[in-house]
Amino acid sequence: MSSPSTGSRVSNWIDHRLPIISFAREHLIEYPAPRNLNYWWNFGSLAGIALVLQIVTGIVLAMAYTAHTSLAFDSVERIMRDVNFGWLLRYAHANGASMFFIIVYIHIFRGLYYGSYKAPREILWWLGVIILLLMMATAFMGYVLPWGQMSFWGATVITNLFSAIPLVGESIVTWLWGGFSVDNPTLNRFFSLHYLLPFVIVGVVVLHLAALHTHGSNNPLGIDKKTKKDVIPFHPYYTIKDLFGLGVFLTFFAVFLFFAPNFFGEPDNYIPANPLVTPAHIVPEWYFLPFYAILRSVPSKLGGVLLMFAAIFVLFLLPWLDTSRVRSAKFRPVFKVFYLLLMIDILALGWAGGQPAEGVAVVIGQIATAWYFLHFLVLLPLLGWFERPRPLPESIASAVLGDRAMEKA
Template sequence: MSFEPKNPVVKWVEHRLPITGMLHHALYEYPTPKNLSYWWTFGSLAGFMLVVQIVTGIVLAMHYTPHVDYAFTSVEHIMRDVNYGWLLRYMHANGASMFFIVVYLHIFRGLYYGSYKAPRELLWWLGLVIFLLMMATAFMGYVLPWGQMSFWGATVITNLFSAIPLVGDSIVTWLWGGFAVDNPTLNRFFSLHYLLPFVIVGVVILHVWSLHTNGSNNPTGLDIKDKQDSIPFHPYYTVKDLFGLAIFLIFFSAFLFYAPNYLGHPDNYIPANPLVTPAHIVPEWYFLPFYAILRAVPDKLGGVLLMFGAIAVLFALPWLDKSRIRSARFRPIYKQLFWVFVADCVLLTYIGGKPPEGAFIIWGRIATIYYFVHILILLPLVGLFEKPRPLPASISEDVLPKKAASGETANA
């Protein structure tokens, strides 16, 4: 269906640059499965948080000084002297956590409903690339306040690359810009932290393009078969997304105004001191599962490989999962294993924030082993031997009987 604007100015532009028609198709008439739940709002929320991070980051960069002698005091200047600087800084710092919360929920929703399966493999890959870019951006941003945890976190994480044979030390020297974490390191991290969000925007555009090419997945995992299975994106899902955004903003505001430092570390309000090592060096909470996997292996190189491997195996999920059924709604064994996997990831997050000693080491190793056993062994086996429940013939068949049943109940 071609888009023909009524406004003469818009029509003139449309015939020369059809961007209005493209947006009309993508945001208005895009055929969307009629049974999407609120779990599908987290993609829109992730896009919203990306915009929040970019806008607040640009304003903060106007007042920040990327120099080891002034970085910490410039952050304090933002907090105390810039009009609403405290709000911008807390919005940016807590916004990173909110961004990761919605992205983690978005990923787990994809795992539950099989959104990584054909023909959406490339869509899944692009999502994982966005996740990796987010992690790099967040790590570099954590270094910028130049507090104790910023400095020592940068020292520990960048030193991990030294475990790579032959080229490891050269990589670390390049990251540092010298022979220790110092001013060149801070300058490089500031530059990359400013640049990478715009790279994320580019990958997000590809991610959305891929989504619109193959269509959205849905709770049944079935493809759209006819017009009865779909509805236009607007106004049905724009309203739904706006309601989800309102609830999310209440949650965000609770942290922003009542507990702005809850998700941070108190040591980062101490200026960086290379001569004083914190008692317990930990990254931000959203890195803790991978930090736990890193520490589960006594060997430095083995820990690094396992940590990166924890994300690398996710790229292979479309081929590791042998089941022809996408949604866990119709896969009784996989559904139970999924929740065990979620609990395992929560346990890894908890272990990652604890000192590497005693029972925490043992439980960290058990949780790490299960993480890889679940993906590399259980997932393929369940896909081969599980007996799924019968699928509905179409999306409409899955939705309409429920509406009819509810209508009969109301009439009675």
């Protein structure tokens, strides 16, 4: 920890009693980061910014929202029409959820490509998957709050899935509903949990960062830092890089926010909820579609639910399913091919999940589901045994600096 004599007398006095300044200096400024991090590493900080954006806009929206089945839809319309800049807050929150998932999915796929789940970062990876699960729960409950047609019927379909659980399923559904149908108690419960869970996510994010700083960041080469030449201070090198990434993200976000605010939405959700009229095609938000396709890939309700949860649970086992000693796909030519096939497979699942459960969409969903589990449970363990990786560089510095890395400091 840095000496307290490096700041003003006031900051030194505070830091001696509560070392937040030296903590920030150690973990945000002087933190030794691998010198070869590329722009795919920007998505970690972007995810944090997206989370803060969701919390801030959500708190302000809650001030004008009414969690009652008779008033919820109208209160959202009032926010859009009568609250100062309410339209901006509501669109920023709704589209911010999609942006958050885009960022986190890219962050996860970067981890899959560069082997960021391998030892000693298994718990770091677990915490990331837990964050994803909490995001899904938060987003689902938030989607119910406008109390439109898709909100109501989406809540009805998804909560009914728990009834497939033997013995306790019906009791769980009754508890989720707060009664015997999706009604006002359900909306109140979902609003309360939707408000609470983002702060739970913040707590898990803190643990995620603590685990990250324990063993340091992974890097595109997938090799550990060995000398001081392998690392550079986080500030100013990566703070500037993160700010550039933030600028690009905000531009991308602004395009949807101001020019296509309903791009990710469903038209049926602008119709007030009506328990007597079922929409022609009930579909969840786009970020749930791959899992929705897996759910529908088997005719058994219980089997679909188990497969859907297994699709996420398998990610917890990934550090042990991947038996290769090489982290980065840069040195794994065969793994690259299967990684690309996995991305295509998940896109196919997303497409299938957005189509009616009939015809070719069902077949594609079933094939894509089978390939998803085949990739993680069969191909990945076998690749570690049979693939011949390319040779790794001696160090990060030698790969980045070449001959200059061998010069004396």
